[in-house]
Amino acid sequence: MTDPVKVLVTGAAGQIAYSLLYSVAKGDVFGKDTPITLVLLDIPPMAGVLDGVVMEMQDCALPLLKEVIATTEEAVAFDKIDAALLVGAMPRKEGMERKDLLAANVKIFKSQGMALDKYAKKTVKVVVVGNPANTNALICSKFAPSIPPENFSCLTRLDQNRAQAQIAARAGVACSAVKNVVIWGNHSSTQYPDVNHATVEINGKTLSVFDAIKDDSWLKNEFIATVQQRGAAVIKARKLSSAMSAAKAICDHMRDWWAGTPKGQWVSMGVVSDGSYGIEKGLVYSFPVEIGSNHSYKIVQGLPINDFSREKMDNTMKELIQERDMALEACN
Ligand code: NAX
Numbered sequence: 001m002t003d004p005v006k007v008l009v010t011g012a013a014g015q016i017a018y019s020l021l022y023s024v025a026k027g028d029v030f031g032k033d034t035p036i037t038l039v040l041l042d043i044p045p046m047a048g049v050l051d052g053v054v055m056e057m058q059d060c061a062l063p064l065l066k067e068v069i070a071t072t073e074e075a076v077a078f079d080k081i082d083a084a085l086l087v088g089a090m091p092r093k094e095g096m097e098r099k100d101l102l103a104a105n106v107k108i109f110k111s112q113g114m115a116l117d118k119y120a121k122k123t124v125k126v127v128v129v130g131n132p133a134n135t136n137a138l139i140c141s142k143f144a145p146s147i148p149p150e151n152f153s154c155l156t157r158l159d160q161n162r163a164q165a166q167i168a169a170r171a172g173v174a175c176s177a178v179k180n181v182v183i184w185g186n187h188s189s190t191q192y193p194d195v196n197h198a199t200v201e202i203n204g205k206t207l208s209v210f211d212a213i214k215d216d217s218w219l220k221n222e223f224i225a226t227v228q229q230r231g232a233a234v235i236k237a238r239k240l241s242s243a244m245s246a247a248k249a250i251c252d253h254m255r256d257w258w259a260g261t262p263k264g265q266w267v268s269m270g271v272v273s274d275g276s277y278g279i280e281k282g283l284v285y286s287f288p289v290e291i292g293s294n295h296s297y298k299i300v301q302g303l304p305i306n307d308f309s310r311e312k313m314d315n316t317m318k319e320l321i322q323e324r325d326m327a328l329e330a331c332n
Pocket of ligand 1: 010011012013014015016017041042043046087088089090091108128129130131133155156157158159187231241242243246
């Protein structure tokens with residue numbers, strides 16, 4: 001057996017973590033033969049709940065789980081970690097303006113960025129889930145200058161999975177028959193789920209999504225709105241935000257980053273823009289990426305962008321620029 005991978009989960013007493021921890025600890029993310037040390041971070045008022053989570057992790061009797069460390073201190077939590085699943089964040093409270101939420105979370109992710117810089121391995125791979133996820137990831141990276149910016153990402157895989165599932169249901173195929181759906185931009189209602197480059201396999205034939213579904217109006221309107229509004233629809237129905245599907249998406253994101261994507265397939269991740277597709281450098285923007293076997297990804301290049309897509313990609317970029325400017329102001 002190899003050395004354990006040390007994985008930090010923040011917000012470990014929360015609802016996403018409750019679905020996430022079991023999958024990570026049983027080998028769904030870092031490999032079926034890779035032992036895991038799990039570090040659980042939450043805030044002091046949640047220490048008692050964390051104790052309960054630790055007991056449950058022990059009671060799962062998982063062969064790969066070597067150790068569970070529960071803490072409310074960043075210095076302990078970030079020490080020599082290989083991967084950080086940053087789920088914990090301040091939830092939006094009634095009457096709270098978007099600006100206030102952003103300011104509260106900037107504080108958290110500034111502090112966690114500094115802790116990553118100081119204590120984590122320089123090779124650490126970070127996925128930010130807590131909202132506003134893209135901008136939180138940007139702040140985290142900014143305050144961890146000794147860690148390469150490409151080691152920071154945010155979760156848009158849930159949006160990709162939602163889009164893939166919508167297309168599969170409409171085409172009457174399994175989700176695995178739908179490939180290369182792209183999520184561009186912000187993990188918010190301005191995100192752009194793009195099926196122009198995606199394919200659907202039906203009866204052994206590979207078709208474009210437009211040929212498979214034959215309903216351009218649905219694809220350009222209802223489909224996009226459904227994916228953009230899916231989080232709100234789940235909250236309305238469940239009275240709680242997505243948790244099981246979010247945990248599954250975090251596992252998909254980190255598993256692919258760790259092990260690589262199959263040839264010819266790509267996945268969407270919020271990553272630091274290098275200026276590809278005219279997206280302002282330095283923003284954390286969701287792009288299609290191909291991932292090699294050494295945990296390094298490349299933004300897929302050369303996809304043709306039509307006017308419809310261009311407008312939507314620019315629109316979500318504008319929102320990210322605004323968020324970034326507000327966040328940087330809140331840092332000072
Ligand atoms: P919960 O409120 O159930 O759990 C959050 C946990 O984070 C709480 O236990 C809280 O005490 C903890 N926490 C707060 N500040 C912390 C800090 N400084 N350090 C460590 N822990 C801290 O929320 P949950 O449903 O688990 O959602 C977590 C976050 O994911 C939210 O910000 C939510 O908006 C975001 N989401 C992001 C998604 C994405 O695709 N990017 C989708 C799902 C989800 O909505």
